[in-house]
Amino acid sequence: MVGSSGCHLSFDARLKIAKGVAKGLSYIHEKKHVHGNIKPSNILLTSEMDPVIGDFGLEWLKLGKTSYTPRNFGSKRSCSSREETMINNAYAVSTSPYHAPESVKTPKWDVYSFGIVLLELLSGKVFTDNELTQWNNDSLILDDNEANILKMIDNFTIADVDENKDSILTCFKLGLSCASIAPHKRPLMREVLQVLEKVASKL
Structure with missing residues (x-):
């Protein structure tokens, strides 16, 4: 289903937003911090x-800085029952579609x-867990079926497709890579920024 963002933004404007957010997150991570609540409203x-990334640091005030101590138990979907119990005792699993x-x-x-x-940003809609699982599990869709990807582009940017097809596909594949269920399969934010910086823009 093709999404609709409700406002007209060119692909270049959307790319500019993506690059800016990636640059901000990359900087936060370089400083050994985690934002923890990235979503459109922030x-x-x-x-x-x-x-401009907002809401940074507010959760520290609520839960304490130790909430962001870098420990990686891996995906909740693949951890042992003992680890899962430990994790659930420490954190409540969020139902937000923007949370890992x-x-x-x-x-x-x-x-x-x-x-x-x-x-x-690209499609004008939030992807569901089922959609993410389908796209991440079927690499053939990404590699051999560009038409399916382009069908999901927001109606307001559809006019940009012909001129920016390769850039749109690059960004779409990058988004899916970032949204992998397995944390170790996701790139670092500095790597994300490097990919986006190579995507041509008129802005």
């Missing part, structure tokens, strides 16, 4: 369409959230 836009499936917040948690936001 991304503010200036009049020039430059993104694992329970401990590491930089890879932010990468997952960024992937969902990037896919929403």
Whole structure:
């Protein structure tokens, strides 16, 4: 189903937003921090369409800085029952579509959230768990069926497809890579930024 964002944004504007958010998250991670709550409502836009990441640090005030101690138990879907109990005792698993499936917040948690936001930027809708699983499990869809990907592009950017097809496909595949269920399969934010910086833009 083709999404609709409700406002007209060119592909270049969406790419500019994605690059800005990726740059901000990359900087946060370089400083050994995790945002932990990346979602559209926490991304503010200036009049020039430059993104500003909000809500950073508020969860520290609520839960304490130790909540972001870098520990990676791996995906909740693949951990042992004992580990799962430990994780659930420490954190309540969120039902937000922007939150990663694992329970401990590491930089890879932010990468997952960024992937969902990037896919929403491109399609105008939030991807469900079932859709993400289908796309991530079927590499043939990504490699051999560009038409299916392009069908999911937001109606408001459909006019940009012919001119930006390769860039759109690159961004879409990057979003799916970031939103992998398995944390170890997600790229680092600096790697995400490197990919986006290579995508041509008129802005």
